[in-house]
Amino acid sequence: MNQQQQNLFRFLVALGDDSVVLSHRLSEWCSNGPYLEEDIALGNVALDYIGRARMFYQYACEVEGKGRTEDDIAYFRNEREYTNLLIHELPINDFAFTMVRQFFVDVFYCEYLKQLMNSSDETIAAIAAKAVKESRYHLKRSEPWIRQLAEGTDESLRRIKDALLELENFVGELFLMSDWEQSLVEQGIAVDRAKLQKDWDAYVQKFLGESNVHFPDSQLQIRGGREGIHTEHLGHMLSEMQYIQRTMPGLQW
Amino acid sequence: MQSVDSAAEQAEFDRKIAEEQKIEPTDWMPDDYRKNLIRQMSQHAHSEVIGMQPEGNWITRAPTLRRKAVLLAKVQDEAGHGLYLYSATETLGISRSELIDALQTGKAKYASIFNYPTLSWADVGAIGWLVDGAAIVNQISLQRTSYGPYSRAMIRICKEESFHQRQGYEIMYALAKGTPEQKQMAQDAMNRFWWPSLMMFGPHDSESAHSGRSMKWKIKRQSNDDLRQKFIDQTVPQIEVLGLEMPDPEIKWNEERGHYDSGEINWEEFYQVINGSGPCNHQRIKHHKAAHDNGEWVREAVRAYRAKQNQKAAESAA
Ligand SMILES: [Fe+2]
Ligand SMILES: [Fe+2]
Numbered sequence: 001m002n003q004q005q006q007n008l009f010r011f012l013v014a015l016g017d018d019s020v021v022l023s024h025r026l027s028e029w030c031s032n033g034p035y036l037e038e039d040i041a042l043g044n045v046a047l048d049y050i051g052r053a054r055m056f057y058q059y060a061c062e063v064e065g066k067g068r069t070e071d072d073i074a075y076f077r078n079e080r081e082y083t084n085l086l087i088h089e090l091p092i093n094d095f096a097f098t099m100v101r102q103f104f105v106d107v108f109y110c111e112y113l114k115q116l117m118n119s120s121d122e123t124i125a126a127i128a129a130k131a132v133k134e135s136r137y138h139l140k141r142s143e144p145w146i147r148q149l150a151e152g153t154d155e156s157l158r159r160i161k162d163a164l165l166e167l168e169n170f171v172g173e174l175f176l177m178s179d180w181e182q183s184l185v186e187q188g189i190a191v192d193r194a195k196l197q198k199d200w201d202a203y204v205q206k207f208l209g210e211s212n213v214h215f216p217d218s219q220l221q222i223r224g225g226r227e228g229i230h231t232e233h234l235g236h237m238l239s240e241m242q243y244i245q246r247t248m249p250g251l252q253w
Numbered sequence: 254m255q256s257v258d259s260a261a262e263q264a265e266f267d268r269k270i271a272e273e274q275k276i277e278p279t280d281w282m283p284d285d286y287r288k289n290l291i292r293q294m295s296q297h298a299h300s301e302v303i304g305m306q307p308e309g310n311w312i313t314r315a316p317t318l319r320r321k322a323v324l325l326a327k328v329q330d331e332a333g334h335g336l337y338l339y340s341a342t343e344t345l346g347i348s349r350s351e352l353i354d355a356l357q358t359g360k361a362k363y364a365s366i367f368n369y370p371t372l373s374w375a376d377v378g379a380i381g382w383l384v385d386g387a388a389i390v391n392q393i394s395l396q397r398t399s400y401g402p403y404s405r406a407m408i409r410i411c412k413e414e415s416f417h418q419r420q421g422y423e424i425m426y427a428l429a430k431g432t433p434e435q436k437q438m439a440q441d442a443m444n445r446f447w448w449p450s451l452m453m454f455g456p457h458d459s460e461s462a463h464s465g466r467s468m469k470w471k472i473k474r475q476s477n478d479d480l481r482q483k484f485i486d487q488t489v490p491q492i493e494v495l496g497l498e499m500p501d502p503e504i505k506w507n508e509e510r511g512h513y514d515s516g517e518i519n520w521e522e523f524y525q526v527i528n529g530s531g532p533c534n535h536q537r538i539k540h541h542k543a544a545h546d547n548g549e550w551v552r553e554a555v556r557a558y559r560a561k562q563n564q565k566a567a568e569s570a571a
Contacts, residue, residue, distance in 0.1 A: 020318070027312050027325055031305040031540065034548025036336050039305070043329040050322045057318075071317045095551050151561065152554025159550070244316040244374055251435060252427055253316040253374070 001064065004187070007180045008121070009063050010083070011190055013073060014226060016056035017084035020074055022105065023049030024237055025092050034095055041141060045102070048134040055127045075245035079235045080228040087170040089225075089234045096159035099145040100167055106139035107203050108174050111196050120188035143207065150211035157213075164208075164215055172220035175200070181226075270471055275401035278344035286470050289463065290400050291345050292361070293472060298338035299356045300364035301331045303537050307371040308380055316374055323420050324377060330413045337410065341402040357542050359529065366449045368531030375428050375435075375442035381421015383443070383450040383488070389414045390484045391454065399471035422491065429495040440497050447500035451515075452523045454481040482512050489513050 001009060026046035033039040057070035087105065092098045113135055116128035149156040175197035177185075184190035201217050208215045224230065244253070262281040269276060276282055305328050312328065315321035339349045355361035366384055371377060392414060395407045428439035455461055455477040467473035475483075489504060503516035525531065 024313060027321070030309045030312055030325065030328055031302075031332075032544045032547070034544075034551035036302065036332050036339075038548075040329050040332045040336070043325055043332070047322055047325055047329075050318055050325070054318050054322075074318055075316075095548065148558040149551070149554050152558045153550070155550050156554030156557075240313050243314055248432075248434065251431055253320055253424075253431075 004183075005063055007184050008189065009060050010180060011184055012056045012060035012063065012124075014083040016053045016060060016070075016073065017082050018088050019049040019056065020053035021082070021084045021234070021237065022088040023047070023053060024241055025089070026098075026102075028092050029098065038095075042098075045138050045141075048131070048138070052127065052131050052134075055130075059123050059127070071245065075242045076249075079230050079238060082230065082234060082238070083226045083228055084234075085173050086222060086225040086231055087167065087174065089231060089237065090167075090170065091233050093163070093166075094159055096149055096156065097163040097166065099142055099149065100160060100163040102138065103142040103146050103207075104167060104171060104174075104204065106135055106142050107200055108196070109135035110139055111199060112191055112193065115191040115196075118188075119190070124189065146207070147211060150208070150213050160213065164213070168216065168218075169221035171218040173223045173225060175218065176220055176223055176226075178226055270399055273397075273399075273471075275404060276399055277401045285466070286472075287345055289467060289470070289472060290403065291342060291347055292463070293467070294338055294342040294345075294400075294403055295347075295352045295355065296362050296364075298335050298342060298352065299361055300367065301335035301338060303356075303363045303367045303541065304380075304384075305331050305335075306537055306540055307367055307369070307533070308377055310371045311374060311377045314374070315377075320424070327381065327417050327420060330417065334410050334413070337406050341406045344402045353545065357538060357545070359538070362527065363537075364453055365523070365526045365531060366446070366453055367537060368526050368533045369445065369449050370533055372445075373438050373442060375425070375438035376446065378421050378424030378428060378439065379442035379446040381417050381419075382425050382491070383421070383446050384453070385414050385417040385421060386488060387450045387453045387484050389418060390480050390487070394475045394480060395473075397471075397474045403472075425495055429497055436497075439495065443492070443497055444500045448518060448522075449526075451481055451485070451518055452526075454478070454484065456520070456523070485513050485515055 023046045026042050026049065029042040029046075030039055033042060053074070054070050057073045060073060061068045061070065087101060090097075090101065110132065113128045113132035117125050117132060119125045119128065146160065150160050151157075175193050177192060177194050181190055182192070185192045197218060205215050205217075263283065266276070266280070266282060266286075268274075269280070276286075308324065308328050308331075312321060312325050315324050339352060342352060343349060352361065356363065364384075366380075371380065389411060392407045392411050396404055396411065398404045398407065425439050425443070428435040430436075455464075458464060458476045458478045461477055464473065464477065468476070485504075489499070492499060501516045503514065505514050507514045526534070529535075
């Protein structure tokens with residue numbers, strides 16, 4: 001691979017990592033939701049993200065051209081090799097946390113993927129076109145949840161505020177660009193995430209403001225995901241997720 | 254003595270049953286018919302929901318992304334079946350929260366098979382193949398059940414169950430044709446789930462407490478033993494295709510009967526698990542309660558939000 005292909009590969013794996021990690025978290029709600037309906041709904045979102053991860057990984061493997069598969073990428077890399085943005089890997093905590101995180105990423109992806117549809121890379125543009133529809137649908141579900149919980153009881157409001165406080169530190173990284181990703185922007189392949197920050201802030205603040213909940217401008221606090229510096233949580237997730245493949249490698253399942 | 258009215262209603266009900274017409278929610282029905290249906294349908298709904306746990310146990314550990322997606326979709330389907338069956342049961346005049354309460358207090362039962370643990374990835378395959386397979390045999394028969402909403406639920410649910418059975422068999426096939434280690438996993442899973450799968454059809458006809466009336470009312474259409482035989486007959490050739498050893502040494506084709514003979518179920522274990530002393534009975538209900546209790550603040554918030562919205566609407570209308 002030349003430098004450009006390497007950057008592209010890195011980019012695709014990173015987007016796949018974002019999706020695979022979030023889908024894993026969402027799938028943890030199965031049989032644990034507050035309503036049976038919600039088990040199904042969160043499962044649907046998880047399935048959309050697994051689908052995305054597979055598309056990005058498959059394409060990454062194609063670009064790499066070494067005959068690796070999506071599962072080689074997902075199951076045979078360690079924490080330091082995973083490059084997801086950290087917000088995706090945080091544990092599900094309570095339902096408020098899960099929904100606030102979802103709301104945040106839904107707002108982000110609706111815009112990000114919309115712009116990624118203009119990628120000069122046709123495969124990426126096609127994946128983005130499919131995924132943006134999903135995210136719009138996810139947002140239609142996460143928003144009413146935030147509304148209901150923020151305007152429900154004292155307890156639900158407190159939980160929303162706790163979630164906001166915890167997530168505040170992880171939001172800035174959504175808009176942090178690295179050099180290699182920037183070079184893909186210049187080639188028209190990737191999207192400059194830094195440019196999405198202002199609108200994201202405005203959207204989120206307006207939405208929360210309507211429920212009298214304040215949220216500050218996002219600032220870069222905790223970072224490192226794209227460089228493989230994670231929270232302590234990812235290692236546990238991967239040891240669970242990769243357990244079969246790692247104990248019995250190289251088999252067909 | 255029955256009044257003229259209720260005698261007429263009873264006669265109308267009997268006529269419908271005799272003529273294979275469906276009983277609908279607004280139709281008159283005998284109390285015991287209603288109770289019997291609530292018992293059977295809610296048990297069915299609870300089974301779908303509790304069944305999410307043993308399979309859900311492997312979602313986060315599925316060996317490939319494709320397997321993970323398929324399993325997640327499958328478990329989601331089961332949640333959907335649960336919802337659909339709860340709604341169908343509610344047409345009999347009982348609420349979902351009453352049904353859930355009955356489950357959590359042990360008044361209502363669910364399929365005993367889910368009180369067994371899933372110990373390896375192959376168990377996910379075995380459940381899809383055998384447990385969904387057994388469920389399909391039962392549910393195909395129930396498509397002709399006399400209660401309309403139940404019958405329609407079965408028709409709808411059966412379509413998805415056959416997809417579940419296929420994905421389970423596909424997992425087993427991949428393992429059985431894999432390395433000796435994988436084949437051993439498949440064999441072990443089948444050995445453990447075989448007998449509990451046969452138990453899913455319930456006690457022998459001669460021992461079945463509810464069977465007689467259920468058959469008379471056409472809630473049940475075929476006997477436990479007949480359905481069990483059907484399941485054995487269709488599954489044994491599949492075991493042969495997998496190339497696994499029979500889980501029961503007494504399985505043998507009986508030319509005269511035109512069926513497979515098989516060994517006797519351990520009924521002591523059957524009643525032990527049904528009566529709450531299976532390996533996972535406590536765990537399953539505890540898990541269900543914990544999820545339910547953890548979600549209470551969410552449901553409370555939703556109620557509070559709706560109340561506020563209603564109040565606002567009322568104020569602006571005034
Ligand atoms: Fe089902
Ligand atoms: Fe099923």
